[in-house]
Amino acid sequence: xxxxxxxxxxxxxxxxxxxxxxxxxxxxxxxxxxxxxxxxxxxxxxxxxxxxxxxxxxxxxxxxxxxxxxxxxxxxxxxxxxxxxxxxxxxxxxxxxxxxxxxxxxxx
Amino acid sequence: xxxxxxxxxxxxxxxxxxxxxxxxxxxxxxxxxxxxxxxxxxxxxxxxxxxxxxxxxxxxxxxxxxxxxxxxxxxxxxxxxxxxxxxxxxxxxxxxxxxxxxxxxxxxxxxxxxxxxxxxxxxxxxxxxxxxxxxxxxxxxxxxxxxxxxxxxxxxxxxxxxxxxxxxxxxxxxxxxxxxxxxxxxxxxxxxxxxxxxxxxxxxxxxxxxxxxxxxxxxxxxxxxxxxxxxxxxxxxxxxxxxxxxxxxxxxxxxxxxxxxxxxxxxxxxxxxxxxxxxxxxxxxxxxxxxxxxxxxxxxxxxxxxxxxxxxxxxxxxxxxxxxxxxxxxxxxxxxxxxxxxxxxxxxxxxxxxxx
Numbered sequence: 001x002x003x004x005x006x007x008x009x010x011x012x013x014x015x016x017x018x019x020x021x022x023x024x025x026x027x028x029x030x031x032x033x034x035x036x037x038x039x040x041x042x043x044x045x046x047x048x049x050x051x052x053x054x055x056x057x058x059x060x061x062x063x064x065x066x067x068x069x070x071x072x073x074x075x076x077x078x079x080x081x082x083x084x085x086x087x088x089x090x091x092x093x094x095x096x097x098x099x100x101x102x103x104x105x106x107x108x
Numbered sequence: 109x110x111x112x113x114x115x116x117x118x119x120x121x122x123x124x125x126x127x128x129x130x131x132x133x134x135x136x137x138x139x140x141x142x143x144x145x146x147x148x149x150x151x152x153x154x155x156x157x158x159x160x161x162x163x164x165x166x167x168x169x170x171x172x173x174x175x176x177x178x179x180x181x182x183x184x185x186x187x188x189x190x191x192x193x194x195x196x197x198x199x200x201x202x203x204x205x206x207x208x209x210x211x212x213x214x215x216x217x218x219x220x221x222x223x224x225x226x227x228x229x230x231x232x233x234x235x236x237x238x239x240x241x242x243x244x245x246x247x248x249x250x251x252x253x254x255x256x257x258x259x260x261x262x263x264x265x266x267x268x269x270x271x272x273x274x275x276x277x278x279x280x281x282x283x284x285x286x287x288x289x290x291x292x293x294x295x296x297x298x299x300x301x302x303x304x305x306x307x308x309x310x311x312x313x314x315x316x317x318x319x320x321x322x323x324x325x326x327x328x329x330x331x332x333x334x335x336x337x338x339x340x341x342x343x344x345x346x347x348x349x350x351x352x353x354x355x356x357x358x359x360x361x362x363x364x365x366x367x368x369x370x371x372x373x374x375x376x377x378x379x380x381x382x383x384x385x386x387x388x389x390x391x392x393x394x395x396x397x398x399x400x401x402x403x404x405x406x407x408x409x410x411x412x413x414x415x416x417x418x419x420x421x422x423x424x425x426x427x428x429x430x431x432x433x434x435x436x437x438x439x440x441x442x443x444x445x446x447x448x449x450x451x452x453x454x455x456x457x458x459x460x461x462x463x464x
Contacts, residue, residue: 012232014398015366017407024389024396024410026362039363039450046449047367047442079227082374094375095368095438096430104441108448 013078015040034060044081050103051089055081116236117194119208120309121221124243125252125259126214129272133243133301134211140306147205149189186210186221187228194234208235209309215258218242218265219402226404237406241308242266243301246277249285253292260349263292264381264426265401268308272301294351295384295424348429349381354436356421356443359390361453364446368439369398369405377403379430385423386411390453398423 012018016036017025026036037057044055052068063081065073067088075084082093094100124130137143196202212218218240225231242262245252249271252259263269269289274282286298299308365387373380383400397409425435 012407013370014400014405014407015363015370020407022409024392024408036363039453040367043363043367043446043449046445047371078370082371086374092375093371095371095442096376096434098434101438101441104445108441108445 015078040078046107047093047104048085049107050100051085051091051093053085053089055085116234117206117208118238119190119210119225119235120238121210121212121218121240122243123212123216123218123240123262123265124214124270124272125245125249125256125262128214128243128245128249128252129270129301130211130214130243133270133272133304134209137304137306137309138209142306142310143207143209145203145205146207146209147193147202149186149193149208149210186224187231190225190231190235207238207309217258217261219261219404222265222401223404226406238309239267240265240401241268241270242296243270243272244285244289245272246274246282246285250281250288253288260292260428261381261402263289263296266293266296269293269296269298270301270304270308271298274300274302291351292349293382293426295382349427350432351382351424351426352432353425354423354432354439356388356423356439358388360387360421361443361446361450362387362389362396363450364442365389368442369400372435372438373400373403373405376427376430379428380425381428382426383423385421387421387423388419 016027016033017023019025019028026032037060041055041057048055054066056064056066058064058074062074062076063078065075065081065084065088071088073084073088075081086093122130122134134148138146138148190208193202193205193208197204210221212221222237222240225235225237242265244259244263249259253263271282271285271289277285289296289298297308369383373383380400380402382402383398383405385398387396387398389396392410395411395414397411399406399409423439425432427435
């Protein structure tokens with residue numbers, strides 16, 4: 001929980017699982033957590049870019065999606081990233097869609 | 109190695125189609141001293157619960173949930189029942205239990221129950237999913253697998269498949285069923301009911317999720333190649349449902365993999381019954397095992413070492429009508445994109461501090 005604003009942060013998504021014995025996670029200490037979160041946002045923004053949406057972390061507890069028209073949407077868990085991004089874009093993010101994959105290839 | 113939070117009570121989910129022998133199996137296993145301290149939750153479909161009357165060992169730790177189909181109405185009830193058991197145990201109102209077995213109705217898709225336990229903010233701290241045990245009837249199993257999607261989902265979610273009623277079916281029938289089960293879920297261990305033991309429930313989740321798993325991946329990879337050459341017209345549940353493996357030579361970027369798999373499962377989770385993989389994650393000496401059932405992915409397991417000198421990443425999928433070639437191509441597009449977007453990692457300035 002954030003000691004300043006009291007927001008409960010309880011995201012235990014598998015990509016950044018809470019560290020416990022036997023579990024692979026980069027959510028170990030402050031530095032690893034921040035580095036991985038920054039990389040994840042960077043990569044997520046790359047794959048969101050064909051639909052002109054961007055995402056950023058907010059206070060280390062939530063995420064904010066933004067559209068080019070200024071719409072924003074806050075969500076708590078990485079589990080909600082794609083449903084929220086699809087709702088904002090008004091279309092699917094389908095990693096099996098050949099056109100979308102071509103757009104991603106053009107980025108690399 | 110265990111992925112259970114310290115002190116978390118393991119949960120076994122026992123599922124299987126109607127009449128496939130779940131209660132009989134449970135009844136027998138509960139007599140084993142190793143299972144003596146298990147609490148049991150029974151979910152039944154219909155107005156009148158019957159199965160609990162068949163269980164001799166009815167005591168305060170047996171909770172009957174009879175609101176009907178577990179996959180739509182009982183999610184809250186499972187949570188309430190587990191929370192209730194937890195508080196009663198803490199207060200000493202009921203005998204101590206060290207394990208919970210949830211027997212689902214024969215028509216249930218086990219995933220919502222798993223998802224409830226894993227995502228509930230309180231439950232996930234106190235309980236952990238040990239494994240999913242699915243019973244399949246040797247006499248009717250093949251037909252159920254070809255007719256009923258529920259039966260396929262139950263097999264797809266299984267860590268252990270218990271084949272029941274083998275004494276009533278001839279050998280050919282049983283071996284055909286075994287082959288069909290292997291095609292549907294090569295990652296699950298198959299045991300005949302007579303040989304099923306409490307160890308099938310008690311083995312730790314981490315062990316179950318990694319054990320024998322390499323052989324399963326190789327089998328699926330072989331089967332994938334095989335599919336290119338022949339068409340299995342006799343596949344149990346139609347050729348649309350199949351398992352295959354992606355093998356990746358070279359390191360996998362963990363960040364890109366997470367973004368890719370979450371996007372894939374968000375869009376196609378209904379048609380991906382299972383995903384199980386051993387990954388050679390960039391910057392890590394030891395492999396990482398991932399394990400998911402439909403949209404639910406368990407916490408990744410950091411394995412103690414590679415089984416042999418082979419460092420290939422392998423990801424097994426069980427899918428319904430999705431093209432393996434497309435999934436593989438998509439994986440590579442994302443993995444390659446990471447080289448560009450996260451190129452600072454390759455510079456080595458951060459790798460030295462890579463977490464272990």
